[in-house]
Amino acid sequence: MGKAKRTRQKLHSPAVKTKGKTGENAEEMDVATDNADKVSVKRARSVAGSKATTNPFLGMKITTDLLKQNLPDFDTRSVVTSKTFKGxxxxxxxxxxxxxxxxxxxxxxLQTAKKNRKAKKxxxxxxVVGDLSGMADALPTLELLMKQSSDAALEREKKERKPKGLAKxxxxxxxxxxDIAVFQQVLNIPEFKANPAATMLEHLRNKIKQGQQMDT
Known part of the structure; x- marks a missing residue:
């Protein structure tokens, strides 16, 4: 028994053919495309002209030498490499x-910073012990402080002390x-009559002893 053959089908439909004046239609299509190309060219030129008027860099000449500026290696590099000493x-x-x-x-x-941190800690x-000579030079001396305190005490005493008025x-x-009665009593003392100087000296000694005992 022979094989059954299947008719082959076309995937695409054939193009539609225009009836009538094909040559005239082709010419009209060419003219339309030419006109569209001219309009697009005019629009592109007008856009380019408007951009040229608003360009801030118009008329400025920038050469490539100005753009190629290199800093020294010491400024651009933080690490010394083989390229640092180039040139x-x-x-x-x-x-x-x-x-x-x-x-x-x-x-x-790095070592000095580390030492400073250790010393600070x-x-x-x-x-605070050890040599305090710098601090002692900056502070006032003991004699000066005592003199200032004594001067202040004297000023206070002068202010507090009031002059005594005359008695009535x-x-x-x-x-x-x-006083006259006391003097007469002293004159009647037999020791004073016998030796007035020794009696007065003994009286003064006794007064001094009494004053010392009262102070203590």
Whole structure:
């Protein structure tokens, strides 16, 4: 038995053919496309002209030399590398020496900062002892403080001390009469009559002893 053949179907429908004057229609289509191209070109030119008028950089000449500006390596780099000394025409030994010096400066800076932190922490933990000569020079001396205190006490005493007024005439007469009576009693003492100087000296000694006993 033979194979059954299936008719092949077309996937796309055939194009629609225009009837009539095909040549005239083609010419009209070409003219329309030419007109559309001209209109688009005019619009593009008008847009370009408007952009040119509003461009702030119009007439400014910027060359590539102005844009190519490079900073030195020391300004742009924080780490010393092989490119740091590029263009300096240095020998290999000089480059190594400079690199070593820069590295030692960084190490010294780190060590000093570490030492300062340790010293500060130690000062905060320990009491103030040792050499206080600087503080003693800044503070006033003991003699100056005592002098200032004594001067202030004298000024207070002067302010508090009031001058005594004169006694009344009656009081003066009574005091004079009592003094005369005491003097007469002293004259009647036999020791005073025998040796007045020794008696007066003994009286003064007794007065001094009484004053000392009262003070103590």
């Amino acid at each position: 300096m025409n240095l020998k290999k030994k000089d480059k190594l020496r400079l690199r070593h010096e820069l590295w030692m400066e960084k190490v010294d800076a 130690k000062r905060e933990q320990t009491a 005439e009656k009081q003066r007469k009574e005091q004079m009469i009592s």
